[in-house]
Amino acid sequence: MLTANEPNRKSWIEVESNSDFPIQNIPFGVFIPTDDFTTIGTRIGNTAIDLSALHQLGYFSEIEELPEDVFLQDTLNDFITLGRPMWRKVRNRVADIFDSTNGELKNNTAHKEQILFDVAEVQMLLPVFTQDYTDFYSSMEHAMNVGIMFRGKENALMPNWKHLPVGYHGRSSSIIVSGEDFHRPVGQMKPADAEVPVFGPSKLLDFELEMGFITTDGKHLGDRITTDEAEDYIFGMVLVNDWSARDIQAWEYVPLGPFLGKNFATSISPWVVTLDALEPYRTESPAQDPTPLPYLQTSGKRTFDIEIDAFIEPENSVESKICTSNFKYLYWNISQQLAHHTVNGCNINAGDLMASGTISGPEEANYGSLLELSWRGAKTIKLDGGEERKFLQDGDSLIMRGHCNNGTTRIGFGEVRAKVLPAKE
Amino acid sequence: MLTANEPNRKSWIEVESNSDFPIQNIPFGVFIPTDDFTTIGTRIGNTAIDLSALHQLGYFSEIEELPEDVFLQDTLNDFITLGRPMWRKVRNRVADIFDSTNGELKNNTAHKEQILFDVAEVQMLLPVFTQDYTDFYSSMEHAMNVGIMFRGKENALMPNWKHLPVGYHGRSSSIIVSGEDFHRPVGQMKPADAEVPVFGPSKLLDFELEMGFITTDGKHLGDRITTDEAEDYIFGMVLVNDWSARDIQAWEYVPLGPFLGKNFATSISPWVVTLDALEPYRTESPAQDPTPLPYLQTSGKRTFDIEIDAFIEPENSVESKICTSNFKYLYWNISQQLAHHTVNGCNINAGDLMASGTISGPEEANYGSLLELSWRGAKTIKLDGGEERKFLQDGDSLIMRGHCNNGTTRIGFGEVRAKVLPAKE
Numbered sequence: 136m137l138t139a140n141e142p143n144r145k146s147w148i149e150v151e152s153n154s155d156f157p158i159q160n161i162p163f164g165v166f167i168p169t170d171d172f173t174t175i176g177t178r179i180g181n182t183a184i185d186l187s188a189l190h191q192l193g194y195f196s197e198i199e200e201l202p203e204d205v206f207l208q209d210t211l212n213d214f215i216t217l218g219r220p221m222w223r224k225v226r227n228r229v230a231d232i233f234d235s236t237n238g239e240l241k242n243n244t245a246h247k248e249q250i251l252f253d254v255a256e257v258q259m260l261l262p263v264f265t266q267d268y269t270d271f272y273s274s275m276e277h278a279m280n281v282g283i284m285f286r287g288k289e290n291a292l293m294p295n296w297k298h299l300p301v302g303y304h305g306r307s308s309s310i311i312v313s314g315e316d317f318h319r320p321v322g323q324m325k326p327a328d329a330e331v332p333v334f335g336p337s338k339l340l341d342f343e344l345e346m347g348f349i350t351t352d353g354k355h356l357g358d359r360i361t362t363d364e365a366e367d368y369i370f371g372m373v374l375v376n377d378w379s380a381r382d383i384q385a386w387e388y389v390p391l392g393p394f395l396g397k398n399f400a401t402s403i404s405p406w407v408v409t410l411d412a413l414e415p416y417r418t419e420s421p422a423q424d425p426t427p428l429p430y431l432q433t434s435g436k437r438t439f440d441i442e443i444d445a446f447i448e449p450e451n452s453v454e455s456k457i458c459t460s461n462f463k464y465l466y467w468n469i470s471q472q473l474a475h476h477t478v479n480g481c482n483i484n485a486g487d488l489m490a491s492g493t494i495s496g497p498e499e500a501n502y503g504s505l506l507e508l509s510w511r512g513a514k515t516i517k518l519d520g521g522e523e524r525k526f527l528q529d530g531d532s533l534i535m536r537g538h539c540n541n542g543t544t545r546i547g548f549g550e551v552r553a554k555v556l557p558a559k560e
Numbered sequence: 561m562l563t564a565n566e567p568n569r570k571s572w573i574e575v576e577s578n579s580d581f582p583i584q585n586i587p588f589g590v591f592i593p594t595d596d597f598t599t600i601g602t603r604i605g606n607t608a609i610d611l612s613a614l615h616q617l618g619y620f621s622e623i624e625e626l627p628e629d630v631f632l633q634d635t636l637n638d639f640i641t642l643g644r645p646m647w648r649k650v651r652n653r654v655a656d657i658f659d660s661t662n663g664e665l666k667n668n669t670a671h672k673e674q675i676l677f678d679v680a681e682v683q684m685l686l687p688v689f690t691q692d693y694t695d696f697y698s699s700m701e702h703a704m705n706v707g708i709m710f711r712g713k714e715n716a717l718m719p720n721w722k723h724l725p726v727g728y729h730g731r732s733s734s735i736i737v738s739g740e741d742f743h744r745p746v747g748q749m750k751p752a753d754a755e756v757p758v759f760g761p762s763k764l765l766d767f768e769l770e771m772g773f774i775t776t777d778g779k780h781l782g783d784r785i786t787t788d789e790a791e792d793y794i795f796g797m798v799l800v801n802d803w804s805a806r807d808i809q810a811w812e813y814v815p816l817g818p819f820l821g822k823n824f825a826t827s828i829s830p831w832v833v834t835l836d837a838l839e840p841y842r843t844e845s846p847a848q849d850p851t852p853l854p855y856l857q858t859s860g861k862r863t864f865d866i867e868i869d870a871f872i873e874p875e876n877s878v879e880s881k882i883c884t885s886n887f888k889y890l891y892w893n894i895s896q897q898l899a900h901h902t903v904n905g906c907n908i909n910a911g912d913l914m915a916s917g918t919i920s921g922p923e924e925a926n927y928g929s930l931l932e933l934s935w936r937g938a939k940t941i942k943l944d945g946g947e948e949r950k951f952l953q954d955g956d957s958l959i960m961r962g963h964c965n966n967g968t969t970r971i972g973f974g975e976v977r978a979k980v981l982p983a984k985e
Binding site: 266272302303304306308309320325331332334357358359383386387388390391394395400425428478479480481484556559 | 690691692697718719720723724726727728729730731732733734736742743745746747748750756757759781782783784805808811812813814815816817818819820823824825850853854855900901903904905906907908909912981984
């Protein structure tokens with residue numbers, strides 16, 4: 136049997152040549168079709184596919200162990216809990232159903248009406264329920280840039296940074312799906328020239344270009360997941376915009392880390408691209424020196440070549456690309472992150488989100504935040520519509536798009552987008 | 561109608577004079593009775609009361625809006641979502657049913673067999689499902705002690721500390737209920753005299769004496785909860801032991817805060833004592849100087865007088881009290897904590913846990929951690945069985961007990977207990 140990744144496959148559903156969603160992708164998401172119910176689905180080209188309807192109509196009958204209601208859910212969590220062999224069976228079967236050589240659904244108009252929807256007409260929801268959201272800090276270029284700005288070149292990287300993937304716990308309740316807008320946060324800040332803190336809307340609202348992986352259920356509390364086992368516990372990846380209010384964060388974060396400067400909103404893309412789909416885009420991470428402790432060691436291609444672009448679209452204006460980064464720049468790979476997270480026995484669950492931290496690269500054009508692109512406000516970013524920015528203004532939409540292209544096949548994540556609404560006073 | 565708090569009330573269930581659970585308490589918890597199901601319940605004296613059986617047998621028929629299956633649940637979350645007026649109705653009705661003057665259940669042997677259980681024979685479970693766990697740092701004495709140890713007396717308190725209740729996000733997945741033991745965490749540490757980090761079991765395992773409040777559903781993302789509204793969003797409180805591996809934490813925590821040094825386990829007590837039950841124990845917080853910003857201001861008695869004692873019980877030895885603290889020592893009260901947490905629009909859900917941070921008091925006997933009691937290992941703590949401790953050893957159980965006593969009535973939280981099992985290598 137062909138796998139979904141087979142590069143020569145074509146679908147009988149029309150797919151534009153620059154689409155993120157050819158038949159080689161088959162991501163998973165949750166949406167509300169035109170009707171009044173919620174379903175798990177996938178996407179080919181601009182067609183959203185209702186997997187619960189496919190299942191109900193018997194198209195998964197050969198996968199005996201697939202629970203009857205597994206796609207008639209508000210989140211992917213139950214499906215994720217079934218584990219990698221099942222994700223793989225479903226993804227490969229979907230590729231078969233939509234293969235251009237397969238007529239079983241293609242020629243059944245009545246079934247197609249129940250199963251296929253225009254992506255523009257469905258409402259995408261959060262793909263998973265996340266109990267725990269962790270954010271790492273795994274881009275050396277980003278850590279260096281921030282370190283230089285706030286502590287000078289000599290002390291830019293903290294002593295622990297090259298020994299472990301630094302991370303912290305984020306807020307799960309305020310994770311929102313692409314398309315949900317949010318209000319500029321208000322809070323307490325202390326301007327450099329002020330004696331006492333002030334209260335008001337954040338003036339230094341920023342995005343952070345990140346990606347995140349979504350886990351399945353791990354081991355029991357007390358048992359660690361090794362770097363070799365890690366990928367078995369990872370369902371797939373999404374784009375993450377870890378919105379940051381730099382002025383709130385700067386005043387609050389000592390000594391326990393970011394809190395209100397981050398937890399007002401975190402946006403993620405709606406389609407989870409599986410690690411299986413990312414397989415053809417494996418690449419090596421930057422060399423690690425010093426060699427990490429044994430529990431963090433990995434070999435071979437343990438990361439992925441994923442280009443991620445960010446755009447600002449001011450209200451009533453055009454979008455402008457402000458940076459291009461790549462997931463492969465990260466110093467610490469996802470297997471190292473997960474092994475570190477669980478080495479003390481910390482348990483993980485299906486739906487947990489573990490984000491990379493801001494991904495910056497070696498060139499200025501690769502910097503993944505306005506803090507770095509404007510170098511803490513010292514520089515101005517010129518936009519295509521004539522506007523200028525140092526940080527985000529009300530009405531600005533920030534859009535991130537990510538895709539892989541190995542010269543043979545392109546797959547992608549679509550986009551994650553949200554607009555900054557004015558602060559509520 | 562009498563409320564549950566009425567000090568002269570007595571129950572027809574026997575209650576020892578020093579019990580934490582007289583009829584004036586009526587806490588809520590989740591347990592597995594002798595049978596093979598899970599129920600929400602309450603407790604009077606040493607009797608666990610199955611609220612789902614009470615409901616099924618018609619004892620709540622006068623509370624019309626109470627959903628049929630609300631007590632036949634694995635967690636309190638759905639009940640909490642019903643809101644304060646319902647919590648109050650149920651609690652007052654339970655007090656009526658068990659009032660010594662009421663014969664309706666007292667004289668019904670068949671019903672009593674279905675409803676009443678010996679607490680020693682039921683298994684307590686986690687009372688709530690917690691999506692988000694936040695830990696504050698609201699004891700000035702604790703922050704001062706830690707600051708003096710690590711930064712010296714001059715810089716003990718960070719500049720932000722008296723302006724806002726510093727807090728951070730913790731890990732929800734590893735919250736465990738009293739009685740669940742855990743393994744000593746392993747991880748990466750950097751001893752003061754080492755050139756490079758080492759890997760192994762934590763040598764500086766500590767407890768943190770804390771309490772936490774459990775919220776109900778808050779407002780929508782973007783809307784804040786004011787200090788005046790805050791208590792309406794708080795269901796009740798539990799004892800919290802925020803286990804800490806000091807050596808793992810010291811190496812990892814810059815610049816993003818505690819992570820693996822904390823997220824291997826957090827223990828909570830199983831019975832949630834409602835704010836209504838705590839009403840007679842209201843007291844004032846320490847004076848705040850400087851006056852906080854308006855969004856953090858409160859007046860009147862916005863905290864509670866709750867004594868909390870901690871004990872070490874080495875394997876095969878006796879328990880020894882190691883400290884006595886009090887919830888009232890906290891500089892920031894729970895209304896300020898919740899108002900701060902949501903001022904940027906961060907949303908909260910039923911079951912969220914917000915802990916106080918280590919509660920230390922003015923005297924050495926009030927210090928709420930071994931870090932402070934042993935002054936970073938400089939002092940030795942002598943136990944009643946002849947043992948000595950600076951930090952926790954394998955086989956040690958740490959027990960915390962908390963209660964209120966206003967001279968008329970005593971209510972309490974019972975205990976939170978866990979044993980340190982040896983590290984898994």
